[in-house]
Each structure stands twice: as structure tokens, then as C-alpha cells.
Amino acid sequence: MSEKPAVCVRIEDDLLAAAMGEAASSAAKRVERHLTTCVSCRREFQEYRAVDGAVTTLRKEPPPVGSLTQSRERLETRLADLRNRLLIYRIFPSSLGHILIARSELGISLVEYLERGTSLRASRLSHEPSVETVEGGADLEAIYRELLEYLEGRRRRLDWPLDLRLARSDFQRTVLQATAEIPYGAVIPYAGIAQEVGKASATRAVAQALRWNPLPIVIPCHRVIGSSGALTGYAGSKIDIKQRLLSVEGVPTAKKAGVLGITPQTMYILYPGDREYCLPTCPSLHTRRPSPLTRFASREDAESVGLSPCTACRPDLHPISH
Amino acid sequence: MSQEAFESVVSAHHGEIFRYLQRVIGHAGDADDLSQETFLRAYRAYGSLPGEANLRAWLFAIATNLAKNHFRSETRRRRAYGEMRASMRETVETAPEAELVSRETGALVEGVVRRLPLKQRLAFTQRKIHGLDYEAIGRSLSCSAETARAHVFQAVRKIRQALDGHGLLPEEPER
Numbered sequence: 001m002s003e004k005p006a007v008c009v010r011i012e013d014d015l016l017a018a019a020m021g022e023a024a025s026s027a028a029k030r031v032e033r034h035l036t037t038c039v040s041c042r043r044e045f046q047e048y049r050a051v052d053g054a055v056t057t058l059r060k061e062p063p064p065v066g067s068l069t070q071s072r073e074r075l076e077t078r079l080a081d082l083r084n085r086l087l088i089y090r091i092f093p094s095s096l097g098h099i100l101i102a103r104s105e106l107g108i109s110l111v112e113y114l115e116r117g118t119s120l121r122a123s124r125l126s127h128e129p130s131v132e133t134v135e136g137g138a139d140l141e142a143i144y145r146e147l148l149e150y151l152e153g154r155r156r157r158l159d160w161p162l163d164l165r166l167a168r169s170d171f172q173r174t175v176l177q178a179t180a181e182i183p184y185g186a187v188i189p190y191a192g193i194a195q196e197v198g199k200a201s202a203t204r205a206v207a208q209a210l211r212w213n214p215l216p217i218v219i220p221c222h223r224v225i226g227s228s229g230a231l232t233g234y235a236g237s238k239i240d241i242k243q244r245l246l247s248v249e250g251v252p253t254a255k256k257a258g259v260l261g262i263t264p265q266t267m268y269i270l271y272p273g274d275r276e277y278c279l280p281t282c283p284s285l286h287t288r289r290p291s292p293l294t295r296f297a298s299r300e301d302a303e304s305v306g307l308s309p310c311t312a313c314r315p316d317l318h319p320i321s322h
Numbered sequence: 323m324s325q326e327a328f329e330s331v332v333s334a335h336h337g338e339i340f341r342y343l344q345r346v347i348g349h350a351g352d353a354d355d356l357s358q359e360t361f362l363r364a365y366r367a368y369g370s371l372p373g374e375a376n377l378r379a380w381l382f383a384i385a386t387n388l389a390k391n392h393f394r395s396e397t398r399r400r401r402a403y404g405e406m407r408a409s410m411r412e413t414v415e416t417a418p419e420a421e422l423v424s425r426e427t428g429a430l431v432e433g434v435v436r437r438l439p440l441k442q443r444l445a446f447t448q449r450k451i452h453g454l455d456y457e458a459i460g461r462s463l464s465c466s467a468e469t470a471r472a473h474v475f476q477a478v479r480k481i482r483q484a485l486d487g488h489g490l491l492p493e494e495p496e497r
Contacts, residue, residue: 054431055450071354136370
């Protein structure tokens with residue numbers, strides 16, 4: 001077998017590139033000149049062109065329609081299932097410790113204080129068989145920034161779309177929805193929420209539902225307190241966090257006889273169903289049936305939700321001095 | 323990420339990815355499974371994808387990675403070759419006579435492509451069938467664009483060598 005001439009070996013790569021239409025113009029010209037004098041390279045070039053042509057016919061070949069359609073249908077089904085199960089999460093540092101934020105396609109589904117570590121293993125998500133988790137989501141950064149603004153008192157609302165599917169029951173979901181309505185700077189007793197959801201005697205069940213609130217801060221269960229004004233529980237035993245969240249909103253708290261609670265004498269009062277807010281000393285309150293009261297840290301907080309000052313006790317003329 | 327946004331990704335690219343995997347895997351069922359997995363993985367990571375990312379190249383990279391993992395099993399590789407040979411025989415035997423010659427050449431090329439070393443096969447299919455650029459092919463194979471190009475060129479050389487004698491060109495008259 002005869003050896004290829006050196007000139008043909010040197011031009012081999014350019015020849016192939018030219019046959020595939022990928023050679024730079026200088027290389028293509030060099031190949032063109034060489035092909036006018038070299039029969040064997042010309043044949044090689046034509047063979048490469050023929051291979052390229054055969055590949056072009058393959059490229060145009062359509063996929064088998066039946067199997068493609070079936071594959072697409074199967075994919076749609078599996079994607080729908082994944083969409084239902086998938087949660088994108090990230091873990092962020094905050095002044096309240098590490099917080100995990102997770103979202104589904106429907107909205108934010110979990111805000112969790114991590115106690116036992118800074119990874120997913122410390123989260124309740126690692127024990128949720130119904131969900132699949134994946135870390136990431138640049139959009140969660142924006143959510144986190146809003147949360148920080150809220151914790152620093154620079155934001156009063158967290159208007160995120162929420163996904164309550166991690167709630168444990170319809171009752172818990174109803175309780176969470178009622179709790180989400182408590183205004184900024186206000187507190188209400190557990191009994192008030194029980195009344196709100198139409199189960200006035202279910203105070204303990206309400207407390208239990210809020211203990212497992214999957215969206216603390218966003219659904220402000222920290223604004224729900226005991227009938228005595230005691231802060232009672234928060235996400236287990238994190239009562240210090242509850243106090244910090246309330247103080248961000250300007251709700252005054254103090255320890256009395258070793259129990260941490262709000263200071264009711266320094267807060268404005270809303271009787272259920274009223275559109276006017278009162279001073280705690282309002283004479284009208286003494287004539288009415290005892291009922292769970294909503295209390296506001298400031299007149300601005302009360303008026304920001306459309307309430308007016310009571311025309312009897314006139315909190316606008318006699319504001320509480322803090 | 324919105325459901326609608328990913329729906330449009332599936333609509334735009336599922337057919338091509340399915341076809342790509344069918345070409346490199348050689349077994350329709352496995353190609354279907356891998357194309358499903360490609361899009362399920364893509365869905366999981368879609369929210370973290372930078373806005374300027376080349377979506378098509380990204381999907382090819384996921385599919386290529388899955389194909390590489392698939393072929394780590396020697397048993398599967400043997401099965402794929404067996405099915406490819408059977409499909410080639412069937413194609414050639416049942417085709418109308420007029421199409422026989424060109425389809426035979428195409429089937430032969432496909433056959434040679436499936437016997438190429440894996441990286442050459444993946445690079446060649448991405449470049450010559452699906453028209454991806456060498457940068458994207460390099461990323462999908464974890465190599466440089468230059469190396470990706472070398473894989474494609476090597477593949478074309480092997481195809482030409484393998485087809486030698488199968489009448490790519492009419493015989494030139496003796497001079």
C-alpha cells in the first residue's frame with residue numbers, strides 16, 4: 001500500500017472541514033487549489049461530501065409519529081404528577097436563625113425555623129413522603145429579601161401567593177386562612193380565631209393548628225395570644241421569637257409574674273363586628289357581652305384597616321401615651 | 323416558574339430530544355424513558371436556569387448526560403446493537419425498490435454511527451443531525467469545543483472508511 005504524500009497528509013483536516021462546509025475561507029481556497037492537482041484527494045473529498053449528503057437525508061427523516069405522541073402523553077402525565085409534588089427550597093440566615101423557604105408552582109408553601117441544623121435534613125420536608133424537593137430558585141432570593149425587610153420593620157405586608165397544601169387538615173387550613181386576616185400590629189386570642197371559624201369551643205384545636213402552621217410570619221400566628229394576654233406558645237417553644245415578631249410590629253409586651261404577655265392597657269380595642277376602635281377604658285365595653293377582643297398597637301394600625309375612632313371614648317382626642 | 327412556560331419548552335423541544343435519544347440509544351423504549359427523564363430533570367432545574375441560557379443546548383446536555391449513563395451498562399450496549407441490526411434489516415427488506423438505494427445508504431450510515439465510540443456518536447449526532455455548535459456539544463460532553471470538533475471529524479472519517487465499497491461514488495474511469 002502506497003503512503004500518502006506529505007502534502008496530502010498536511011491538508012487532510014482542512015479537506016474534511018471543507019467537505020463539511022466548516023473550513024475557514026483561506027483553508028477552503030487551499031483545499032480547492034490542491035484538489036485541482038490531486039486525484040486521490042479529490043475522490044476523498046467527494047466521498048466526504050457523499051457522507052455529508054447521506055447524513056442530510058437522515059436529518060430530514062421525521063420521527064415516527066405514533067411513538068412520539070405516546071411519549072409526549074406519558075411525559076405530560078409524569079410532569080403533572082411532578083408539578084404536584086415538587087417543592088423548590090432554599091435555606092437562608094436571618095436574625096431569627098436559619099429559615100427554610102419552599103415554594104411550589106402555586107405559591108410559597110413552607111417557611112420553617114430550622115433548629116437542628118442548616119440543611120434539608122433538619123427540615124420537616126425530609127419527612128414528607130408526598131413531596132419531592134430540589135434546592136434552588138433565584139426567585140426565592142427575592143422572597144427572602146422581602147422577609148428580611150419585614151423582620152427589620154421596613155415592610156408591613158408579605159403579599160406572596162400561598163400554597164396551603166402542607167396543612168394537615170381542612171380545619172387547619174380554615175384556621176390558617178382566618179389567621180392570615182389578622183392585621184399588622186394587632187393581636188387576637190385563640191378564642192377569637194375559634195369564633196371566627198365558627199367553632200367557638202375549639203380553642204385548643206385552634207392552638208394546635210397554629211402550632212403546625214407551615215407558613216409562620218407570612219400567616220401571622222404570632223398575632224394570636226392567650227385570653228389572658230399571655231403570649232403562650234409559638235411554633236413549639238419559640239416564645240422569644242413570638243415576642244420579637246410582635247415588637248417589630250410595635251406590640252408592647254412585658255413579663256408579669258414570670259409570664260410574658262402583651263400590656264393590654266396600652267393597646268386599642270376592637271369589639272368583634274365593630275367598625276370603630278376604642279380605648280381600653282371605653283365605657284361602652286362594660287355594657288357588652290364579653291367576647292374575644294382584637295387589640296391594636298397603634299391608632300395607625302387600626303385605621304390602616306379602615307377602622308374609625310370610637311365616638312364615645314374618642315381615642316383620636318385621647319391617644320394612649322406609650 | 324409557570325406551568326405555561328414549561329409547557330412551551332416541552333412543545334418546542336420534546337420531539338427533537340426524543341429523536342436525538344432514539345438515534346443515539348437505538349432502542350425506542352429506552353429512548354422514550356430517557357426523553358421523559360430529560361424533561362423531568364429540566365423541570366426540576368428550570369427555576370434556577372439563568373435567563374440568558376440556551377435552552378435547547380441545555381436540554382441536549384441533560385439528554386446527553388443521561389445517554390452516557392445509560393451506556394455505562396455493557397448489557398444495554400449489546401442489546402442496542404442487536405436491535406439496531408434488526409431494524410436495519412427490516413428497513414432494507416420492506417422498503418419499496420425505488421427508495422432502496424438511498425435508504426440503504428442512510429441505514430448503513432446510521433448503523434456505522436451506532437457503532438462509533440460513544441463520545442464520537444453523541445458529538446456527531448448533535449452536530450450533523452441536530453446542528454448544535456461545538457461550544458454546546460463540548461459543554462454536553464464536558465470537553466472543549468476543539469475536542470468536540472475532533473470527535474465529529476473522527477466520526478466522519480470512520481463513516482467514510484466503513485462505507486468504502488458501498489458505492490458512495492461511481493467508479494472513476496482509469497486515466
